[in-house]
Amino acid sequence: MIIGRRYIDYKSLLPKIVAGAVVLVLAIFPAIDHSVVTLSILISSGIWGIAAMGFTLILRTGQFSMGQAAFMAIGGYVAAILTVKLGVPFWPSFLASGVLAGVVAFLIGIVVLRVGGTYFSIITLAFGEMVRIVITNWESVTRGAAGILLRPPAPIAIGNFEINFATSIVPYYYFMFLLVAISGLVFWQIDRSRIGGTFRGVAANPMLSEHLGVPLMKYRVIAFTVAGVFTGLAGAFHVHFISVVTPLVYGLWQSIQIMMMSIVGGISSIVGGSLIGAFALYTVSNYLTRVPIFNIQYLVFGAVVVLVVLFLPRGTGIIDLWSRFWRKVFKDSDIYEEFSTD
Amino acid sequence: MPPAGIWVDGLVQSCIYMTMAFGMVLVFSILGILNWTHGQFYMLGAFVLYYAVTAGIPFPLGLLVSGIVIGGLGMLFERIIIKPLNTPPYGALYVTVATLALIFFFEGAAGLAFGLLPKGLATVLSGAISLGSFDITYQRLAVIIFTLVVMSAMYFVLSSTKVGLAIRAVAQEPVAASLYGISAARVSVTVMGIGCALAAMAGGIIAPVHSVEPFMGRIPMIMSLLAIVIGGLGSLTGAIVGAIILGVLNSVIAYKISFWSEVVLFMLVIIILLVRPQGLFGAAAK
Amino acid sequence: MALLKLERVTKLFGKLAALEDINLDVEEGEILGIVGPNGSGKTTLINVISGYYRPTKGEVIFKGEKISGLRPDQIAAKGIVRTFQSNVLYEGATVLESMLLSSHLQYQSTDWEAFLNTKRYKDDFEKVVGRVLELLKEYDLLNDTFLPAKGLSHGFQRMLGILMALMANPKVLLLDEPTTGMNHEEAMFVVGHIKKINQQGVTVVLVEHNMKVISSITTKVVVLDFGHKIAEGQPREVMNRPEVIQAYLGTEVMV
Numbered sequence: 001m002i003i004g005r006r007y008i009d010y011k012s013l014l015p016k017i018v019a020g021a022v023v024l025v026l027a028i029f030p031a032i033d034h035s036v037v038t039l040s041i042l043i044s045s046g047i048w049g050i051a052a053m054g055f056t057l058i059l060r061t062g063q064f065s066m067g068q069a070a071f072m073a074i075g076g077y078v079a080a081i082l083t084v085k086l087g088v089p090f091w092p093s094f095l096a097s098g099v100l101a102g103v104v105a106f107l108i109g110i111v112v113l114r115v116g117g118t119y120f121s122i123i124t125l126a127f128g129e130m131v132r133i134v135i136t137n138w139e140s141v142t143r144g145a146a147g148i149l150l151r152p153p154a155p156i157a158i159g160n161f162e163i164n165f166a167t168s169i170v171p172y173y174y175f176m177f178l179l180v181a182i183s184g185l186v187f188w189q190i191d192r193s194r195i196g197g198t199f200r201g202v203a204a205n206p207m208l209s210e211h212l213g214v215p216l217m218k219y220r221v222i223a224f225t226v227a228g229v230f231t232g233l234a235g236a237f238h239v240h241f242i243s244v245v246t247p248l249v250y251g252l253w254q255s256i257q258i259m260m261m262s263i264v265g266g267i268s269s270i271v272g273g274s275l276i277g278a279f280a281l282y283t284v285s286n287y288l289t290r291v292p293i294f295n296i297q298y299l300v301f302g303a304v305v306v307l308v309v310l311f312l313p314r315g316t317g318i319i320d321l322w323s324r325f326w327r328k329v330f331k332d333s334d335i336y337e338e339f340s341t342d
Numbered sequence: 343m344p345p346a347g348i349w350v351d352g353l354v355q356s357c358i359y360m361t362m363a364f365g366m367v368l369v370f371s372i373l374g375i376l377n378w379t380h381g382q383f384y385m386l387g388a389f390v391l392y393y394a395v396t397a398g399i400p401f402p403l404g405l406l407v408s409g410i411v412i413g414g415l416g417m418l419f420e421r422i423i424i425k426p427l428n429t430p431p432y433g434a435l436y437v438t439v440a441t442l443a444l445i446f447f448f449e450g451a452a453g454l455a456f457g458l459l460p461k462g463l464a465t466v467l468s469g470a471i472s473l474g475s476f477d478i479t480y481q482r483l484a485v486i487i488f489t490l491v492v493m494s495a496m497y498f499v500l501s502s503t504k505v506g507l508a509i510r511a512v513a514q515e516p517v518a519a520s521l522y523g524i525s526a527a528r529v530s531v532t533v534m535g536i537g538c539a540l541a542a543m544a545g546g547i548i549a550p551v552h553s554v555e556p557f558m559g560r561i562p563m564i565m566s567l568l569a570i571v572i573g574g575l576g577s578l579t580g581a582i583v584g585a586i587i588l589g590v591l592n593s594v595i596a597y598k599i600s601f602w603s604e605v606v607l608f609m610l611v612i613i614i615l616l617v618r619p620q621g622l623f624g625a626a627a628k
Numbered sequence: 629m630a631l632l633k634l635e636r637v638t639k640l641f642g643k644l645a646a647l648e649d650i651n652l653d654v655e656e657g658e659i660l661g662i663v664g665p666n667g668s669g670k671t672t673l674i675n676v677i678s679g680y681y682r683p684t685k686g687e688v689i690f691k692g693e694k695i696s697g698l699r700p701d702q703i704a705a706k707g708i709v710r711t712f713q714s715n716v717l718y719e720g721a722t723v724l725e726s727m728l729l730s731s732h733l734q735y736q737s738t739d740w741e742a743f744l745n746t747k748r749y750k751d752d753f754e755k756v757v758g759r760v761l762e763l764l765k766e767y768d769l770l771n772d773t774f775l776p777a778k779g780l781s782h783g784f785q786r787m788l789g790i791l792m793a794l795m796a797n798p799k800v801l802l803l804d805e806p807t808t809g810m811n812h813e814e815a816m817f818v819v820g821h822i823k824k825i826n827q828q829g830v831t832v833v834l835v836e837h838n839m840k841v842i843s844s845i846t847t848k849v850v851v852l853d854f855g856h857k858i859a860e861g862q863p864r865e866v867m868n869r870p871e872v873i874q875a876y877l878g879t880e881v882m883v
Contacts, residue, residue: 064435064438066442108612111612111615111616112612112615114615114619115615115619115620118370118376118575119571119575119615119619119621121376121438122376122567122568122570122571123571123611123612123615125564125567126564126567126568126608126611127608129560129561129564129604130604130605130608133602133604133605134602134605137602189743189745190743193742193743193745194735194739194742194749194753195739195742195743197728197729198729198732198739200729201718201729201732204718204719204720204721204729205716205717205718205719207680207716208712208716208717208718209729209732210699210700210701210704211678211680211700211701211704211709211710211712212701212704212709212729212730212732212733212792212793212795212796213701213704213705213709213732213733213796214701214732215699215701215702216701222739252560253446256442256443256445256446259439259442260439260443263435263439296450296454297450298446298447298449298450298453299446299447299450299451299453299454300450301443301446301447301450302443302444302445302446302447302448302450303443303447305439305440305443306423306440306443306444306447309427309436309439309440309443310426310427310440
């Protein structure tokens with residue numbers, strides 16, 4: 001929460017320009033390198049990044065959700081079932097996935113966020129497992145462990161130009177880009193607005209906030225539901241991207257990875273931190289799956305995360321290295337100074 | 343009315359969840375954190391027992407070995423991982439992240455060290471005893487007896503020994519306890535050791551009934567967590583009651599509706615939370 | 629009709645009666661003192677009025693409306709706001725941030741408007757900041773606006789706590805031992821501010837140990853002992869009653 005800002009001159013615009021340049025490069029990235037491998041990594045990073053943003057938003061209200069992957073599963077399966085089994089076109093099923101994931105989040109939230117805290121973490125973890133069990137066993141609807149295969153979304157025609165998902169990965173990239181941009185915008189705006197401030201108050205001192213008139217449940221549920229909606233949308237897109245959905249894709253492992261992405265990337269920045277964390281962790285775990293020895297992925301990943309947590313300065317993530325860098329650059333310039341919480 | 347065997351199976355499950363939940367609540371009351379890796383100590387205990395037994399050590403002794411070895415591992419774990427992360431400037435979030443990450447670390451390590459194929463111990467304690475109209479296998483009986491013994495032992499330790507007194511003191515009033523010379527750090531290590539030993543022995547005692555594989559800790563962990571949620575987070579009695587309810591219900595419901603039992607139980611937990619958000623024995627609502 | 633009424637309020641914790649059969653009227657505009665030895669139920673009383681506890685028996689009635697059983701945030705929204713004895717603040721926040729975090733009930737704009745950053749919200753925000761600065765200025769905290777709240781001296785921290793409560797626009801302010809731990813000057817400084825707040829139309833319920841404070845600003849005093857109301861009346865007169873002195877025997881009383 002930025003409270004005061006002294007006169008800004010061009011020097012403090014520099015980090016913003018650099019960040020803008022990065023976004024611009026990402027926007028035209030397929031022109032630079034349109035290999036399937038690279039773009040896939042970016043697309044997946046973006047998708048998991050959205051889930052990580054959701055986790056961070058929930059964390060803003062002081063809660064750790066250990067089951068965010070379950071919302072991706074809900075979004076993914078709703079999208080798959082609607083498009084494959086019921087023939088619903090892509091866009092309505094996509095939006096329905098988000099809505100349904102949000103509804104589920106709302107229902108779980110109003111029950112479990114009353115006490116919150118550790119109970120909430122336990123229930124979200126259990127919820128994740130329950131979703132997996134339901135999906136695995138409700139074979140009539142979900143085809144169980146075999147999963148559902150999806151076909152690419154229908155081509156989108158804009159004037160004479162046709163965006164064909166079947167022939168190239170680039171449309172997926174831009175879909176992801178837009179989805180991340182929109183999600184990021186929403187999360188960012190919530191976080192920096194008065195609502196984000198209320199969230200922080202609720203997290204920092206729920207009793208005090210409550211006695212000052214803040215309805216705790218309302219804000220906790222808002223965060224949890226919004227996170228659910230966008231995570232569901234991310235899941236719905238993800239299944240179309242990987243063309244298949246099975247119960248294994250969104251389990252406890254993924255929920256915990258989402259959590260790691262948010263924290264390692266840096267919880268101070270809800271968009272940048274989540275995306276960087278997602279990119280970093282995704283590429284690491286992707287690399288690890290190439291290692292021929294089975295199970296080393298689990299072992300190394302677990303160890304790496306613990307080490308990272310132990311050695312990252314308190315409360316910071318990768319994104320904070322960015323802020324520290326700029327602070328070093330402008331060390332002697334007293335024009336760049338902000339007052340902010342934590 | 344489900345046959346007696348189902349009730350027995352339920353009781354056996356309750357015993358396992360009870361032992362694990364008890365250890366978790368103990369750790370929570372002293373250290374203030376939930377050890378998400380608890381299920382993996384259960385799993386490792388099972389593996390230690392397996393290798394002890396196949397090396398020729400008699401089952402009861404193997405159980406003890408498993409308890410001691412993994413209890414010791416738990417104490418090391420507390421020193422190296424938990425304590426540094428539980429003190430400022432770190433905190434509960436870091437402990438949570440670390441213990442979650444370590445779930446996978448231990449599972450991966452076990453997978454590498456012991457292989458992924460489930461290992462059986464069906465030959466240990468084989469045979470069954472006949473109780474009226476139904477049979478109960480020695481293996482299952484062992485679980486029940488084991489749990490009774492362990493719970494009684496824990497009750498005795500907590501109520502009548504110096505260690506137990508120290509534990510209760512730190513759980514209720516850490517500051518006052520320290521003023522009386524009770525070291526919270528020592529109690530923390532001890533409690534962690536006890537908790538992990540309990541989990542390990544639970545894994546060991548159930549090993550003949552089920553099989554031993556690296557991911558065996560997950561479902562018992564979740565069920566124990568749900569038991570704690572039903573019972574109320576800081577309450578040892580709650581953990582026991584919650585475990586009994588959960589274990590028996592799981593078995594009975596599974597008998598009626600097969601695989602959906604865990605989901606139904608989850609729903610039940612949600613309903614209980616609707617009525618009593620802090621659990622049955624949790625800190626009372628105001 | 630009294631602004632705030634407690635009718636036969638009882639609060640049991642298991643078998644322990646923290647409050648028993650309390651009848652209390654708070655008239656609009658007054659400063660009511662609540663005194664009593666330690667453990668007499670003073671803070672419990674505040675907890676019950678503010679909604680933190682639900683009374684086991686009896687009702688709390690505010691402006692003719694039953695509020696017992698409502699949540700603390702609902703009661704705050706109705707106009708009853710409390711401060712905390714152990715001076716609860718937001719960790720790591722500056723004075724300004726603390727005040728802004730306390731502004732939930734000051735804002736007129738909805739969360740949607742805040743999210744969309746509409747003009748109405750921006751105007752509202754400016755008004756709120758204006759009110760914050762106005763309060764800080766009036767109570768001598770303006771110089772500390774950007775300083776961490778925890779860095780202030782004890783007395784100023786207490787004042788900040790009271791100002792944060794004021795941001796919630798209370799009709800009734802419940803002050804839980806605001807001068808604890810203060811020397812005479814600091815206490816009288818806070819007393820002066822409480823008087824000012826009362827003169828601006830806020831009814832005050834003041835739980836206190838310090839008799840000098842009580843006798844200097846309260847119009848009426850209620851004495852509690854072991855959860856019972858044992859006396860009520862003018863401060864000086866009430867404190868000289870035998871049953872009150874009896875209750876305090878053995879307890880240190882600052883007179």
